Amino acid sequence: MAEIETENKIKSEEYFVNMGPQHPAAHGVLRLILTIDGETIVNVDPDLGYIHRSIEKMCERDSYQQIVHLTDRMDYLSSHINNEAVCLAVEKGLQLEIPDRVKVIRTILSELTRLASHQLWWGVMGMDVGALTTYFYAFRDREMINDIFEETCGARLTMNYNIPGGLMYDIHPNFVKRVKEFVAHFKTKLPEYDRLLSGNIIFINRTKGVGVLSREDAISFGVSGPVARGSGFASDVRKRHPYSAYDRVSFKEIVMNEGDTLARYKVRILEMWESLSIIEQLIDNIPEGDHLVPTKAVIKLPKGEFYQRVETARGELGVYINSDGNKNPYRVKFRSPGFSNLSALNHVAKGGKIGDLVSIMASFDFVIPDIDR
Amino acid sequence: MSNEELIKLIDTWGFTLQTTEEGTEFLTFTVRKEDLHEFCRKLKADPATHFDLLFCVTGMDWGNELGVIYHLASTDLKHEIVVKVMTADRETPELDTVCDIWRTAEFHEMEVFDFFGIRFKGHPNLKRLFLTPDWDGYPLRKDYVDEANMVIK
Amino acid sequence: MEMVLIAVAYLLVFAVAGLYLVLLERKVAAWFQLRLGPNRVGPFGLFQTMADALKLVSKEMYGTNRADKFLYNLAPYFPIITALLAMAVLPFSAQFQAFDINIGIFFLLAVSSVGVIGILLGGWASNNKYSLIGAMRSGLQVVSYELSVGLSLLTMVVLTGSLQLSEIIEVQKNGWLIVQGHIPAIIAFVIFMIAGTAETNRAPFDLVEAESELGAGFHTEYSGMKFAYFFLAEFINMFIISAIAVIVFFGGWLSPFGITEEISWFPSVLWFLGKVLIIVFLMMWFRWTFPRLRVDQLLNLEWKYLLPINLFNLVFMAIVVWLGWVITF
Numbered sequence: 035m036a037e038i039e040t041e042n043k044i045k046s047e048e049y050f051v052n053m054g055p056q057h058p059a060a061h062g063v064l065r066l067i068l069t070i071d072g073e074t075i076v077n078v079d080p081d082l083g084y085i086h087r088s089i090e091k092m093c094e095r096d097s098y099q100q101i102v103h104l105t106d107r108m109d110y111l112s113s114h115i116n117n118e119a120v121c122l123a124v125e126k127g128l129q130l131e132i133p134d135r136v137k138v139i140r141t142i143l144s145e146l147t148r149l150a151s152h153q154l155w156w157g158v159m160g161m162d163v164g165a166l167t168t169y170f171y172a173f174r175d176r177e178m179i180n181d182i183f184e185e186t187c188g189a190r191l192t193m194n195y196n197i198p199g200g201l202m203y204d205i206h207p208n209f210v211k212r213v214k215e216f217v218a219h220f221k222t223k224l225p226e227y228d229r230l231l232s233g234n235i236i237f238i239n240r241t242k243g244v245g246v247l248s249r250e251d252a253i254s255f256g257v258s259g260p261v262a263r264g265s266g267f268a269s270d271v272r273k274r275h276p277y278s279a280y281d282r283v284s285f286k287e288i289v290m291n292e293g294d295t296l297a298r299y300k301v302r303i304l305e306m307w308e309s310l311s312i313i314e315q316l317i318d319n320i321p322e323g324d325h326l327v328p329t330k331a332v333i334k335l336p337k338g339e340f341y342q343r344v345e346t347a348r349g350e351l352g353v354y355i356n357s358d359g360n361k362n363p364y365r366v367k368f369r370s371p372g373f374s375n376l377s378a379l380n381h382v383a384k385g386g387k388i389g390d391l392v393s394i395m396a397s398f399d400f401v402i403p404d405i406d407r
Numbered sequence: 408m409s410n411e412e413l414i415k416l417i418d419t420w421g422f423t424l425q426t427t428e429e430g431t432e433f434l435t436f437t438v439r440k441e442d443l444h445e446f447c448r449k450l451k452a453d454p455a456t457h458f459d460l461l462f463c464v465t466g467m468d469w470g471n472e473l474g475v476i477y478h479l480a481s482t483d484l485k486h487e488i489v490v491k492v493m494t495a496d497r498e499t500p501e502l503d504t505v506c507d508i509w510r511t512a513e514f515h516e517m518e519v520f521d522f523f524g525i526r527f528k529g530h531p532n533l534k535r536l537f538l539t540p541d542w543d544g545y546p547l548r549k550d551y552v553d554e555a556n557m558v559i560k
Numbered sequence: 561m562e563m564v565l566i567a568v569a570y571l572l573v574f575a576v577a578g579l580y581l582v583l584l585e586r587k588v589a590a591w592f593q594l595r596l597g598p599n600r601v602g603p604f605g606l607f608q609t610m611a612d613a614l615k616l617v618s619k620e621m622y623g624t625n626r627a628d629k630f631l632y633n634l635a636p637y638f639p640i641i642t643a644l645l646a647m648a649v650l651p652f653s654a655q656f657q658a659f660d661i662n663i664g665i666f667f668l669l670a671v672s673s674v675g676v677i678g679i680l681l682g683g684w685a686s687n688n689k690y691s692l693i694g695a696m697r698s699g700l701q702v703v704s705y706e707l708s709v710g711l712s713l714l715t716m717v718v719l720t721g722s723l724q725l726s727e728i729i730e731v732q733k734n735g736w737l738i739v740q741g742h743i744p745a746i747i748a749f750v751i752f753m754i755a756g757t758a759e760t761n762r763a764p765f766d767l768v769e770a771e772s773e774l775g776a777g778f779h780t781e782y783s784g785m786k787f788a789y790f791f792l793a794e795f796i797n798m799f800i801i802s803a804i805a806v807i808v809f810f811g812g813w814l815s816p817f818g819i820t821e822e823i824s825w826f827p828s829v830l831w832f833l834g835k836v837l838i839i840v841f842l843m844m845w846f847r848w849t850f851p852r853l854r855v856d857q858l859l860n861l862e863w864k865y866l867l868p869i870n871l872f873n874l875v876f877m878a879i880v881v882w883l884g885w886v887i888t889f
Contacts, residue, residue: 051690055447073855073856082536082537083536083537083538086537086538088545088546090522091546091547091557095558097558160851163851163852164764164766164850164851165848165849165850166589166593166847166848167592167593167848169593170593170594170595171593171594174594230849232852234851235849236850236851236852236853237851239853239854239857240851240852240853240854240857247739248575251510252460253482254459254509254510254511255510255511256460256461256462256509256511258462267482269482312476327575337430338429338430338431339430339431339432339433339489340431340432341431341433341478350418350462352462352478353461354463354465354476354478356467358535365465365467365468367463367465369462369463369478373514373515374462374511374514377510377513377514377515377516378510380467384494387854387855387856389767389854389855390854395822401661406537
């Protein structure tokens, strides 16, 4: 088609819009500086640091038992899994043999945490796209998980139940019964989620083909978790580098190849089914035994580097501990999944509309304290 | 590839390296800072190694030297190594960027610059990421002193 | 004197209807979201919106510095005045209709078009880049969907042969128009509901209010009573769209099985209000269930789908009337 030349070319300027640290559809305090041309996004520049609490520096001053408590404030929706990561790294350094009971309970709690996080994600994704009712349905079901946590671990969100060597207390006698009730209840509710949102034609139009991330780009940006698995990059740490009790359960790794927002959405919904299946396999056979391997009061890791990776609800969390033999670590680095996923945001959102950015961010599922540490 | 095969292959490339497997679960190469970019490029491009996933970038202050630790993995050949690079210059530390090889390094190198002060040559947008632009000093260095904000036990 | 009384009566109806529609919305939303709505202020929360209105009245009314004072103050009155004008011609019952002009439907459409000016003025006069963008988007949406509203109403006028609202209801004594017109009338109704929801900027077409995290809507710079005006006008518009749907499709103040005269002790205004409330509930149901459309999908929907379907439907209805395939009782 021949280009139509006009006498006076209308110049359109790009302008900056601030998607500020506070927004109604808050994912946390993330400031995005958007450069927009008309309706189309030209550049997304994140400005981080609003909730930076220098956790890595604090870890250099604290003892090994204390740094576990700092980690649940990082990605607060997968706090149990964060705690598990540091405990496993320390146990790797001390070369402790963890009893089976501890491993199985840690896995069950991890999967419950993952379910709770995905439920909240679903509620927020619906809300961001405009279906305001999903938030309430998700929280209604999430409350059941929170109540189970409160009874066993003492807290609803930031569990602090793991310590290097095992669990702080043994599980509550009601734990098994309540988890089984929850699994039975949630299995009837999860199809409701599909009926409300997944099949809705408006929702599909908002998410299909939006924010495509190819597999090479996913690897190059180092994304992990459901974002990577929606782009065809099979990166589930539970399968590649199994830890705790993941080597004795059978579950599918959900991978989709389209790489758009709808694929990431479907990956998370199917992961919720897989988590339910893992919990069912483990809950009836919790082995007897101790809940704790006693360690010395002052833990000193031998000189060396220890790396442990776990699969949080957002992706691969890596804990790198560099120890020089003292009672405090020399350097601790948390490789957070959200940080690497955020680096892909600019690439994915470029060329789309502002409304697309909202649904892309909902599908990436950022928790900003995870990015900022 | 197993660690021995990797060591044999990478030795044939002719870089000045220190190789170790002690004190860590990964095979670790310490490379000179002049060779960093070329070494990393070969690690990714060579089909026998094909390290296409950079999964952890850690800034480090070893007391006398500053440096960066890269954790690399290959998604198809399934091996993992660690590459360390250091510089003794604490006043104006400079290293080459690897963000043209792995795009994730763009953000991670901004973080290392923010906390350690290491400048990356060739980085498209090197600026402070977490701290405010007018922050004085580099907090994660071991000799960082801040009476107001740091609580020392 | 009579005119003053009628004017005051309508203003009262307007205010009360607006307030109670807001409360209804909150209660319906709560019902969908498995919670209770407002239930503390007065029995069943009936005085909740009075409290809200009092709060809004007592807020400080500040304007932006370089806003155009005259236009800024004038803008909120447009939606209110057009809503009142529209309400004035609605037949609440056989005896209760302020103006029964012979161009009833045409007047309604014309008046609702004027309401757009208030939105555009509000966005422009706020002297805020983002208000202007929001206002333009909203104006664009309203103007596009007016076409569909007008065409679907025109389709029904083909069936009735008259623009006068009381005539339209007279014709429906032989069966409601949605039944008389069967297929083309049902298509017209569906399109009217979609376009009507878009006209009033309600979900799933509420991108103007939703993008408020980013480019805020045209009423950002308004506070206190002026904001209340825009807000109330949105709810009254919803009432008016539902009322038009009821009059044109569902028989206005006639009872369901054509027994209006037999049960003349039953005030026909209650039939009217009952049917309007059902359609209002339907619109609220949409809001709390569906996600929202992106701006280009919204315009696509109108220009590529609704408009052609509407034009085809108009011809279809004309053929149906010409061939006499109308169902009458």
